[in-house]
Amino acid sequence: MEEAAHPYVPRDLKLPGYVPISMSMSSILTVYLGSSLFVVSLVWFLFGRKNSQLDKLLMCWWAFTGLTHMVLEGYFVFSPEFFKDNTSCYLAEVCKKEYSKGDSRYAGRDSAVIAVEGITAVIEGPASLLAVYAIAKGKSYSYVLQLAVSLGQLYGCLVYFITAFLEGDNFATNAFYYYSYYIGANGWWVLIPLLISYRSWIKICETSDNVDTKTQKKKKKIP
């Protein structure tokens, strides 16, 4: 069987049975951004009454990132031969035929990428959706859950970037895909988890400080 050509770098990456991508980049992005906008709007209006603007924003993020983890990344992890898919299935096209132009380790089934994506899809995905519920209901575990998931996302990004660096950082089809997909898309999953971790950490410490101060005051009153 003649080996199919593929658009990925390194050029000697072996992908026997590769079926070329059939959707255009603009269609793929339109579907992704459109469905994300739909989810975000739904969350914003569903939880519009009782919650603050910031809480609503956070719930939108957690719904968006949770579904991205579970649907896109979950499909990638559990579909080892997605690059052979010839049904024009949207998930196979984006996950990660298109994204592999930014990082061919997805098409090449790099074990570090699968490990990180597996943890993200199976643990962090459902935990992100739980965070939407926790914020909406003002649960006591809301901040600690948000911190835990955000730290997981940051750890995953660190492993993802460090392994690429150690292996030569040469997995993008060209500079456009490198900066838009590999750096640009992942950058959001560094920036937002950093901000949420920082806020959650501060909130948890403030609560602890309040309790400590009250306990000390009580102790002082007792002779």
Added chain:
Amino acid sequence: MEEAAHPYVPRDLKLPGYVPISMSMSSILTVYLGSSLFVVSLVWFLFGRKNSQLDKLLMCWWAFTGLTHMVLEGYFVFSPEFFKDNTSCYLAEVCKKEYSKGDSRYAGRDSAVIAVEGITAVIEGPASLLAVYAIAKGKSYSYVLQLAVSLGQLYGCLVYFITAFLEGDNFATNAFYYYSYYIGANGWWVLIPLLISYRSWIKICETSDNVDTKTQKKKKKIP
């Protein structure tokens, strides 16, 4: 140059310039366990007066794990050619000439292993020592710090085990090293972080619950 024989599996692993291990397994373990016992005893007696038994145990764990991360794992990460070391340097012998018998990916400089060990040595090592200080001084960030480091350790172990599994799980010299080093030694870094995460999570939620209850009581009092 004739390639030196090495004791690791897979047998076709290339380690040009490999210098055989010169210390015995018992000497290596005696030094490691002896110095760990010294650190643990030091922490136990230094912080013996004000802290509870459990807090002292936790401080011992954080001092032990922090120094292991920084010294042993730090040396491994920043000494790419440790397997060529012929000075009988203890750190090169244990880090990880000896440990590589349980997982040859250390000698083979597997990028996922280096990424996880790098994060562990550079971030989690100092953070573990900070946890000793935080517990000793009863800092408000004590539980959240312990939770964050423990979750990092668990994430690292997950990546470590999943990548080995995906790559065929055939990196141990024999069953003894597989179960004693790869499973046995790492098992502690799954079990203890799991227990600490669980406890820290519960403590943080209890604090948050207490504050919520008090706030609600105050609100009820205000007409």
